[in-house]
Amino acid sequence: MAPAIFESRKLCEVIASDDKLLMDRIVRVSLHEVGISGGSSQLSMFTTLRFRIKGVSGTEANSVLLGHEISSSFMRTFARRGKSLIHQVVDGETKDNEGIRLKIIAVTGAGVSANTKRNLRALIVEECKNYIASKGFDEAIQDVIYGRLSSKVFSRLKQITKMRRVEVRKSERTETFK
Numbered sequence: 001m002a003p004a005i006f007e008s009r010k011l012c013e014v015i016a017s018d019d020k021l022l023m024d025r026i027v028r029v030s031l032h033e034v035g036i037s038g039g040s041s042q043l044s045m046f047t048t049l050r051f052r053i054k055g056v057s058g059t060e061a062n063s064v065l066l067g068h069e070i071s072s073s074f075m076r077t078f079a080r081r082g083k084s085l086i087h088q089v090v091d092g093e094t095k096d097n098e099g100i101r102l103k104i105i106a107v108t109g110a111g112v113s114a115n116t117k118r119n120l121r122a123l124i125v126e127e128c129k130n131y132i133a134s135k136g137f138d139e140a141i142q143d144v145i146y147g148r149l150s151s152k153v154f155s156r157l158k159q160i161t162k163m164r165r166v167e168v169r170k171s172e173r174t175e176t177f178k
């Protein structure tokens with residue numbers, strides 16, 4: 001079963017001979033299969049959600065969201081001649097003390113200098129850290145998956161230079177194991 005932010009929908013069926021064998025197993029499901037609308041329908045086909053099974057009660061296993069990833073084949077469509085690709089990793093902590101790592105790709109409208117790239121990277125980090133710190137994990141991850149964070153960062157970056165696109169290509173919940 002999906003967590004409450006995905007309306008506790010059924011994700012998939014997993015077979016195990018014992019309940020203990022299900023614990024901490026990772027399940028991958030596309031956003032389209034979960035059946036929640038809110039993002040672009042085109043992007044939902046290429047977005048995979050990762051869940052970790054945390055509890056088993058009867059025939060239902062409860063899960064927590066670990067993050068999402070947009071397929072590399074879709075991301076490759078952004079690379080064009082004469083454009084600059086900017087990759088940036090941002091680590092932050094939400095209001096409810098959950099760690100999150102975002103991997104962001106930004107595509108400029110034309111080739112830009114190294115100094116402009118440096119300024120764009122700094123702005124991406126600043127904007128994302130502020131945004132993550134102001135929200136709880138569930139709300140922040142929903143904004144990331146459905147592109148609200150991307151559009152906010154895009155609107156800030158286009159003040160510096162012409163931008164084509166900004167996407168959070170991957171998000172990960174920071175986990176600690178015992």
